[in-house]
Structures are given as C-alpha cells and as structure tokens.
Amino acid sequence: MSFFRNVAINRVNLHYAVQTFAEAAGGIFFLAYMLQAGVSAAITLVAMAAIVGLRFVVRGAVLPLARRIGMRRTLIAGTLLEALAFPMLAQVQGVNGWFIALCLLSPLGSALYWTSYHAYFAALGDAEARGGQIAFREAMAAVIGILAPLAGGWALVTWGPTPMFACVGLLQALAALPLIGGPEVPIKDEAPSGLRAAPLGVWLMMTDGLFAAGYHYVWQIALFLTLKQSFEAFAGAMALAALVGAGCGLVLGRYIDLGHGRRALIVAYGVGAGVVVLRALSLDTPWLAVIANASGALVVSLMIPALMTPVYNAAKASPCPLRFHIATEGGWDIGSGVGCLTAAAFVASGQGLAAPILLALAGAAIAFAILWRAYGRPA
16 A cells, blocks of 8 residues: 555654554543543533633744744654643542643643644645545554553543553653654745645634534533443443444545545545434433444544545645644634534533534534535646
C-alpha cells in the first residue's frame, strides 16, 4: 500500500497509536467520571464548552512557541501537557478546586497538541495518498480501541481512579518518544496570504465541532446514564464499537484517493445521519443504546477520511500548515462550544438528552454541503 512508504508518517502514526491507547483507556471516561464524581450533566456540558472556549483563546500562543522551539517540539510539549490532565481528573469530586484546575489546564495542552498534530500530519503526508493515510490511522485507532477501554474500565473499578489515571497519564507521556528524532517542519516568519485557503477548513471544522458536541459529548453522557453509570458496561460498549469500526474506513479512504469523493460522502454521511437518529431513539433501552454505540464506530471510520482529506491537502498546499490549522482548530472550538452550550441549555430546562444528540444532524448537513462542492472541483 502506497501510504506505508512515507517513513515520517509511519513515525507519527506510531506516536498516535500510543496516544490513542491512552485516550481510549482513560480519555473516554472523562465525562463519565465527572458524572460519577457528582458533577451534573448540565454542568459537565458547560465545562466542556468552557474548555473549548479557553482553548480558542490560548491557541494564538501556539504560533510564537512553535516558531521558537519548532513544530515537532511543540507537539511533544502538547503531548506531555495532555498527560498531566489525567491524574488531575482522578481528584475531581463535584465542582471542587481540582475540577476548576482541570478546566484551566486542559485547554492549554489540547490547543498545543491538536493544532501542532494536525499541522505536522498535513505537512508530512502525501496529497495523492491522503485518504489512505488517514483511513489507516483511523483503522489503527479503532483496533486499539477494542482492548484499551476494557483495560481502562477494569483498572478503574479494580484499582480505583488515582492509580488508574496516573498510569494512563504515564502512557500518554510515553507517546512523545516516537516523535524524538522525527523530521522538523519549518515555520515561516511571514506567510502572506497564508490563510487564503483556510475558510474551507474553518467551516468544515466548525461543522465537525457542532457534530461532535451532540454525537460524542452528549452521547457519552447519555450512554453512561442509560447503562446505569456502570464503568464496566460503558467500557464494554466502547470496545464493541471499536471492533465494529476497525478496518471499515480503509476501503473508503482509498476510494477517495481514486477520485470518488462524492460517492464516499453519500455513504459516510448517510450512515452518520442514520446513527444519530438511532442514538436519540435508544436512550430508554440499554441494549439498543449499545447497538447504537457500536454502529457509531462506522461513522468515525467513514466520515473522518471524507472530512479530513480536503482539509489536510489544503493545509499542505498553504504557505504555512501551522497557521492554517490554528484557524481551522479555532473553527472547531466555536462549533463544539456552541453545541455544548446549546445541549446544556436543553438539559437544564428538563428537555432530556435526545434533542441535543439530534443537534449533530445540523453539523453533518452543513459539512455534507460544503464537502459536496469541494469534491466536485478539479484536483
């Protein structure tokens, strides 16, 4: 497969594999653990909105830092800061000092990590094999996601939160090792017209953020509550989802590289809309919620290659991929923050969680329209 020939991307994918294990073993319990620790669903969603809002504010610091120490070292710094959040999460008991500290630290680590990661991946990847490279990354993440939630759920119940999240934080820190010795991506001091191509990415990531608010954040809260706040059942549902999703996106990614982007869109976003509706209908039936969660793995495997192929290619073609992704990640923060606040308002008013989940349909519809036009243009 042509996407294995890029040694630099293989190194980045090794980093991503370790990071994904940490995220799947500990990160998936972020919202569930807050609920278990006494934070209400509405406050949890407001906290997520605050985190992405602060991330939007601090993202401007990424460029001067990366110009000073380099994009690769900025990615390493973000990886290590993300690791600190896990042991802090274990200390949350209601809206206490640790809860506030976590909400203040998380945006900094997340802004450094995801902005530099996307820019680094975009700069080192190959436009002609982009769909396959993204699809392989997501398939790898799906395979890891089969074992990691089970391991994390078992450790959380058996060891307790403090040692479990400490181990996850250590694993997250170890994800920095494959990046040591990797290629550096130069950052220009000035990039005239550097954001000319950014509006496409900004709008797409904004719609993805809105989609994620309902599809991921609200759904994780709803699933945990539907499964009677059982960490074991929650972990098992996540592992089953990863099993279903592993490998599904590989075919679609190569299909995009062969020039069939619009057909891939119909499949990816058609499945996505159906799963959103299924999730909204399943909240009172645990077995149906588990099926809806497992079906969701197909959505991630199918939608991410379709969504991110034009975004990464536009970033690579831009004068400065880092500046490009500072703008696009800011768009994601806006979409996700608006979605989380809207969902919190629904929950606080007693409307339940089904309506906020359906907010994801709005994000998916707008993204589909933008991508349909983008894939219709000549390469």
